[in-house]
Amino acid sequence: MVDGKSDGKHGLNGRLRRRLPLRLAVQINLEAALRAIAGNPLRAGLTVLGVVIGVASVIMLIAFGRGAQREITAQIEMLGTNVAVIVPGKTRGESGFNPTIGLGVNNLTDADLDVLRRCEGVASVAPVMLLGVPIWRGDRNPKIVLPLGTTPDFRQVRRLRVHHGRFLEVADGGHAVCVLGSGIAKDLWPDENPVGQTLLVDQRPYQVVGVVEQRAVSGSFFGGQELDAIVYLPIETCRKQMKTRQFHRIFVEVDARQPPGRVVERMRQTLLHQHGGKDDFTILRSQDMLEMFYKIFNLLATLLLGISSISLVVGGIGIMNIMLVSITERTREIGIRKTVGARRVDIFLQFLTEAVLLSVFGGVLGIGVAFAGCEVARRLTPLTPLIDLAAIATAVGVCVAVGIIFGVLPAMKAARKDPIEAIRYE
Numbered sequence: 001m002v003d004g005k006s007d008g009k010h011g012l013n014g015r016l017r018r019r020l021p022l023r024l025a026v027q028i029n030l031e032a033a034l035r036a037i038a039g040n041p042l043r044a045g046l047t048v049l050g051v052v053i054g055v056a057s058v059i060m061l062i063a064f065g066r067g068a069q070r071e072i073t074a075q076i077e078m079l080g081t082n083v084a085v086i087v088p089g090k091t092r093g094e095s096g097f098n099p100t101i102g103l104g105v106n107n108l109t110d111a112d113l114d115v116l117r118r119c120e121g122v123a124s125v126a127p128v129m130l131l132g133v134p135i136w137r138g139d140r141n142p143k144i145v146l147p148l149g150t151t152p153d154f155r156q157v158r159r160l161r162v163h164h165g166r167f168l169e170v171a172d173g174g175h176a177v178c179v180l181g182s183g184i185a186k187d188l189w190p191d192e193n194p195v196g197q198t199l200l201v202d203q204r205p206y207q208v209v210g211v212v213e214q215r216a217v218s219g220s221f222f223g224g225q226e227l228d229a230i231v232y233l234p235i236e237t238c239r240k241q242m243k244t245r246q247f248h249r250i251f252v253e254v255d256a257r258q259p260p261g262r263v264v265e266r267m268r269q270t271l272l273h274q275h276g277g278k279d280d281f282t283i284l285r286s287q288d289m290l291e292m293f294y295k296i297f298n299l300l301a302t303l304l305l306g307i308s309s310i311s312l313v314v315g316g317i318g319i320m321n322i323m324l325v326s327i328t329e330r331t332r333e334i335g336i337r338k339t340v341g342a343r344r345v346d347i348f349l350q351f352l353t354e355a356v357l358l359s360v361f362g363g364v365l366g367i368g369v370a371f372a373g374c375e376v377a378r379r380l381t382p383l384t385p386l387i388d389l390a391a392i393a394t395a396v397g398v399c400v401a402v403g404i405i406f407g408v409l410p411a412m413k414a415a416r417k418d419p420i421e422a423i424r425y426e
Contacts, residue, residue: 028350029349029350029353030353030357032350032353032354033350033353033354033357034357036326036330036354037354037357037358037361043322044322044358044361046318047318047319047322047358047362048315048318048319048358048359048361048362048365049315049318049362050311050312050314050315050316050317050318050362051311051312051315051316051318051319051358051359051362051363051366051399051402052315052362052365052366052369053311053315053366054308054309054310054311054312054313054314054315054366055312055362055363055365055366055367055369055370055395055398055399056366056367056369056370056373057308057311058305058308058309058312058394058395058398059366059367059370059387059391059392059395060370060373060374060385061301061304061305061308062301062305062387062391062394063370063374063385063386063387063391064374064377064383064385065297065301066385066386066387066388066391067383067384067385067386068297069294069297070386071384072293073293082253082254082255082256082260083157083158083251083252083253083254083285083286084251084252084254084260084264084267084283084284084285085249085250085251085252085283085284085285086108086112086116086249086250086252086267086271086281086282086283086284087248087249087281087282087284088106088107088108088248088280088281088282089107089280089281089282090279090280090281090282106246106247106248107275107280107281108127108246108247108248108249108250108281110245111274112250112271112274113125113127113250115270115271115273115274116250116252116267116270116271119263119266119267119270120263120266121254121255121258121262121263121266122252122253122254122255122263122267123156123253123254123255123256124153124156124157124252124253125153125157125250125251125252125253126150126151126153126154126156126157126250126251126252127150127151127235127247127249127250127251128148128149128150128154128247128248128249128250128251129148129149129150129235129238129239129242129246129247129248130146130148130248130249131147131148131149131201131202131233131238131242133147133201133202134200134201134202135147135184135199135200135201135231136199136200137188137189137197137198137199137200140188142183142184142187142188142229143187143382144183144229144382145184145229145230145231146229146230146231147201147230147231147233148230148231148232148233149233149234149235149236149237149238149239149247150168150232150233150234150235151168151170151234151235152167152168152169152170152172154168154232154251155167155168156253157251157252157253158251160212160213161212161213162179162210162211162212162213163182163210163211163212163213163214164185164193164194164195164210164211165179165195165208165209165210165211166179166209166210167179167210167212167232168209168210168232168233168234172209172234172237173234173235173236173237174234174236174237174240175234175237176204176205176206176207176237177206177207177208177209177233177234177237178199178201178206178207178208178209178231178232178233179208179209179210179211179212179231179232180194180208180210180211180212180231180232181211181212181228181229181230181231181232182211182212182213182214182228183214183228183229184228184229184230184231185211193211194208194211195208195209195210195211196208201231201233201241202241204241206233212228212230212232214228235247252267260285264283264285267283268283271283312398312402315359315362315402316359316402316403316405316406317406319355319358319359319402319403319406319407320355320406320407320409320410322358323351323354323355323358323406323407323410323411324409324410324413326351326354326410327351327410327413327414330414331417332423334347334414334417334419335417335419335420335421335423336423338417338419339419339423344415344416345415347411347414347415347417348411348412348414348415349411350411350414351407351410351411351414351415352403352404352407352408352411354407355403355404355406355407355410355411356400356403356404356407357403358403359399359400359402359403359406359407360396360399360400360403362399363395363396363398363399366395366399367392367395367396370387370395371387374387
């Protein structure tokens with residue numbers, strides 16, 4: 001029962017126990033909660049520390065994820081609907097998405113390039129050899145770099161424009177020359193034209209013959225340089241240096257006057273015939289790449305959010321613990337309030353309000369820490385986190401939920417105290 005039966009309906013306690021207007025009851029509970037928190041600010045601050053850390057980490061993870069998602073989506077969409085990428089292996093295995101695509105033995109060959117060039121509806125074909133080798137200019141190396149071997153056709157497929165010098169030419173095959181993305185050029189030669197200069201690719205000197213015009217999305221996830229962080233090398237030179245004939249991707253430009261889907265299917269049938277009917281490759285368009293990215297991103301985001309949410313649970317346990325201590329310290333106060341007419345529900349709501357208020361304070365501080373952390377990351381790193389209203393609203397909602405979940409037990413304990421025993425408590 002909420003009220004004791006022995007008080008009667010017409011006595012003093014009965015009159016005092018009449019339900020207060022909701023607005024007044026909320027005001028009284030908030031004032032009592034604020035007085036209790038202000039009475040011991042150090043303890044309150046330490047109590048909400050777990051909530052602060054949890055909320056800040058959750059918001060920052062969401063912000064970094066949203067920033068990455070926005071920019072990578074924009075960059076994939078920049079490929080256009082008339083560009084397809086052929087990769088070895090299958091993006092989907094028997095159990096779903098295959099994260100090992102492109103790893104291990106490569107089954108793409110020069111014969112595949114030849115048959116694709118002859119395929120109806122194909123405008124340009126460019127092989128790509130990915131190189132995991134260091135790039136140096138003296139004692140400096142670029143922050144972000146993707147060296148790759150390719151052919152002059154890559155310029156046509158990706159619609160690249162040359163800012164200084166020239167792009168790769170057929171005559172460059174076997175020669176140690178390279179073309180830089182604008183990001184690499186600015187990074188290694190911030191105040192001069194790098195054309196004619198030399199850099200080291202895996203300890204071998206290459207002469208810079210051109211710089212590609214900037215193409216990156218403004219303010220992108222890696223600092224606006226992903227598409228400009230490429231060092232273009234003649235694929236024949238790379239093959240000789242790496243002592244291999246393999247390459248890892250084939251970029252194909254589809255004739256814009258023909259339906260892309262029909263041409264892609266024609267390409268698939270051509271490659272199937274070339275591979276003896278073995279379906280051991282995947283043709284990706286921009287929407288396929290986005291689907292792959294979103295699946296990986298959502299999996300990682302769920303995992304990281306689950307880990308960071310542990311801090312919120314720890315913070316909630318801290319709130320519950322300190323509320324139990326506070327109730328013990330304020331047992332006499334509870335007894336006096338009940339004696340002068342406070343109902344069980346009034347005591348329950350008083351302490352529940354205090355728990356929720358502690359959690360919300362922690363959430364507000366956590367949001368402030370998250371904004372500060374994102375701003376520091378934006379200034380000192382190439383990351384561009386994106387905080388939106390949905391993330392803030394989610395954080396506030398989670399804080400209220402934490403306060404309610406972990407405040408119910410202490411509030412029930414306070415509400416159930418016997419007023420006579422409580423008022424005698426020393």
